[in-house]
């Protein structure tokens with residue numbers, strides 16, 4: 453194994469996800485941009501807790517995880533979410549983690565269900581159960597170029613409770629980034645309208661909406 457590890461290092465040396473410098477999966481300078489803290493925003497009845505402000509470093513880490521499936525980048529995101537969970541102090545609650553569903557086309561392109569994978573690892577590390585209880589009801593547009601109004605319109609009624617699921621307890625939504633909160637708002641609406649209790653959302657990053 454040692455030999456294979458060193459061969460791997462030779463062929464595929466570890467590079468920083470932020471700036472591609474050789475060595476660590478995140479170098480000390482990019483660590484300054486990706487340093488998990490605890491930020492809270494309130495988006496229409498929902499407290500959204502996040503670990504790091506969005507930056508070009510954060511954007512590269514998220515892409516490396518989401519689109520390239522790189523384990524080191526996954527780990528940075530998982531640790532950031534676990535960190536926020538520990539700060540959020542949900543001790544008196546009966547928490548269940550609910551991942552935000554991704555579209556079938558994104559799942560095919562990535563070869564996996566990104567947020568479900570991330571939330572699953574967060575659950576394993578934090579000992580909290582996972583409930584994959586939301587599904588998309590229709591196609592939604594990629595939101596990266598959309599402003600707040602367009603995002604809200606794009607997400608309206610887009611999620612529903614997945615058939616056969618019954619997510620009891622205090623639900624905490626899990627996603628990679630919050631921008632306007634349109635996606636989280638819609639996820640909260642779908643679960644609450646089915647009679648379930650959503651208490652918060654946790655994301656690795658928080659970004660400023662387009663104006």
Ligand SMILES: [Zn+2]
Pocket residue numbers: 468469470471472473478479480481482483
């Ligand atoms: Zn770097």
